[in-house]
Amino acid sequence: MSHSIETLDNFIDGKPAPAATDAVVDVVDPCTGEVRARTCASGPAEVEEAMRAAERAFVSWRRTLPAERQEALLALADALRARTAEFAEAELRDTGSAAAAGEVPLMVDQLRFFAGAARLLNGTAAGEYAAGHTSYVRREPVGVCAQLAPWNFPLLMAVLKSAPAIAAGNTVVLKPAPSTPTSALLLAELAAQFLPPGVLNVICGGDDTGRLMVEHPVPAMVSLTGSVGAGREVARSAADGLKRLHLELGGKTPVIVCADADLDAAVETIVTGGFANAGQDCTAASRVLAADEVYDEFTERLAEAARAVRTGPPSEAGALYGPLNNADQLERVSGFVHRLPEHARVLTGGHRVGDSGYFFAPTVIAGVRQDDEITHEEVFGPVITVQRFTDEEEAIRLANGVSKGLASAVWTRDGARALRLSQALDHGCVWINTHLGFPSEMPHGGFKDSGYGKDLSAYGFEAYTRIKHVMQRF
Structure with a gap:
């Protein structure tokens, strides 16, 4: 027609x-x-x-x-x-x-x-x-x-x-x-x-x-x-x-989930912050660093929440997000998943949805390591990776160990820890127990690359x- x-x-x-x-x-x-x-x-x-x-x-x-x-x-x-x-x-x-x-x-x-x-x-x-x-x-x-x-x-x-x-x-x-x-x-x-x-x-x-x-x-x-x-x-x-x-x-936003974090709130916010606008946001919650004590429980909850998310055209009721912007971007996002090393595990998603348009399934990948391509390069799609850390010092090292420094987030109930991490994170914005807040009165911009x-x-x-x-x- x-x-x-x-x-x-x-x-x-x-x-x-x-x-x-x-x-x-x-x-x-x-x-x-x-x-x-x-x-x-x-x-x-x-x-x-x-x-x-x-x-x-x-x-x-x-x-x-x-x-x-x-x-x-x-x-x-x-x-x-x-x-x-x-x-x-x-x-x-x-x-x-x-x-x-x-x-x-x-x-x-x-x-x-x-x-x-x-x-x-x-x-x-x-x-x-x-x-x-x-x-x-x-x-x-x-x-x-x-x-x-x-x-x-x-x-x-x-x-x-x-x-x-x-x-x-x-x-x-x-x-x-x-x-x-x-x-x-x-x-x-x-x-x-x-x-x-x-x-x-x-x-x-x-x-x-x-x-x-x-x-x-x-x-x-x-x-x-x-x-x-x-x-x-x-x-x-x-x-x-x-x-x-x-x-x-570009950005590669680290989201540090500490052992004392409110996991219910963290999962809900990270899902929205990672998948909204099909993950096409330079500050998307795309790279989670989870404390060893809660890593398994957190990744399981995150994957379960992601499975409940739907993508589809605006006419489709209940769809959280729509398509990627163009064919090249669909190919780019798919390529990151196809090139994953063997130690990384796709817990859900990882594939195109439908045969028309540029829809990509909500994706959660566990077991990634610091030297993996997907840890350093901006995917700009509905893909969330999860890394493990053992202590605060390692969390800071992993979070700062990329060339980009646009935004970051910390999930913890400990006010002193939140202050320490916000000072140590080499990123232009630090959200604490929240994500994607941009009041007009506050500056937005990054460091490094x-x-x-x-x-x-x-x-x-x-x-x-x-x-x-x-x-x-x-």
């Missing part, structure tokens, strides 16, 4: 912008594997058009009063909230996830937070620090920001990147992932009602488009959320232009500013 294929244009300078190039990217429904839309693979002409639009807009936008930027973002937040169902449907079409309706309020909150942050720039008090002179500090916007977003949370990432940049007085050229462009384009269209043309531009394309954006002379800052490999490539591409970088890269810079919070806002010292002689 044939179906119409939607064409999605770039959004540049306040309006839809059909591409000059004939090159296209297919947007595939991950629930069926069928092409549902096409976007352009933006080339030099499209990137140039978007960058120059942002550059023109920056001249006036940087001079707007913080109160004016706040008012625009608050209006956008209200409009987004009023169209929750429409944005949730756009996310569903691209990701196969029905969770977006519950996530839109989080994005509205972020818009409101950064709207307020626009009026709360911090700086050193003016004063006399040299005889006969007064000094003060200005915080200014950095300029045009090139932003590259991933496919796992398309709308969330579009808001998370664009809101602080715009609130600080910058202008933005945002590229969503090629497989999930719909909600970002819809956001730009909505924002055009409240922001001047050129403040928020969205262009479509793949890796080549992103490379052109990073190498273009206009952007002063590049922000990427993606893999470690993508982060290294962006850093190399940005080096010649000495562009400021914000890199939020997980990149540098922070999303959310005043830290994430200030990253989009530059500091100027002004000194005046009496």
Whole structure:
């Protein structure tokens, strides 16, 4: 049965912008594997058009009063909230996830937070620090920001990147992932009602488009959320232009389950934190370290809980999560399971579900060791591994013994132990007896190969500013 294929244009300078190039990217429904839309693979002409639009807009936008930027973002937040169902449907079409309706309020909150942050720039008090002179500090916007977003949370990432940049007085050229462009384009269209043309531009394309954006002379800052490999490539591409970088890269989140943990609460939270969004979350509860005293009981309970989890399309009642995003990701997740060493045991799952779409069964793997591939590499799928540790010192060594340091978690009833572990863990976030909490007021970002810079919070806002010292002689 044939179906119409939607064409999605770039959004540049306040309006839809059909591409000059004939090159296209297919947007595939991950629930069926069928092409549902096409976007352009933006080339030099499209990137140039978007960058120059942002550059023109920056001249006036940087001079707007913080109160004016706040008012625009608050209006956008209200409009987004009023169209929750429409944005949730756009996310569903691209990701196969029905969770977006519950996530839109989080994005509205972020818009409101950064709207307020626009009026709360911090700086050193003016004063006399040299005889006969007064000094003060200005915080200014950095300029045009090139932003590259991933496919796992398309709308969330579009808001998370664009809101602080715009609130600080910058202008933005945002590229969503090629497989999930719909909600970002819809956001730009909505924002055009409240922001001047050129403040928020969205262009479509793949890796080549992103490379052109990073190498273009206009952007002063590049922000990427993606893999470690993508982060290294962006850093190399940005080096010649000495562009400021914000890199939020992959994770391999250790979840330490101590002998005194509340196992009922831990299992319930880890299942949700590991399988939600098909495990396509850089902070997913994907790598559990269980104390020797509770290892057997914990793995048995975790596997039992995982067997009760279902995956399926959004129309299927009772499904916790939907498909993986694309065929390559399905192959990648399957490959990790197929390459497991003999000592690792698949307790449940480990296979594709159905013969259409990209569904993968909830999977629990026990008996993994520290030097296994799956211990170090991010699977980005509904796969949870379990390792054993004997004491606190070993738990810290195993948890920190990977190249990534984005997030971590500790399950214990001992407050002193929680404090010791939170200090020792070399990860940008430590959750204690919880998982996946991201209040707008708190920073999110990692250490080591997980990149540098922070999303959310005043830290994430200030990253989009530059500091100027002004000194005046009496």
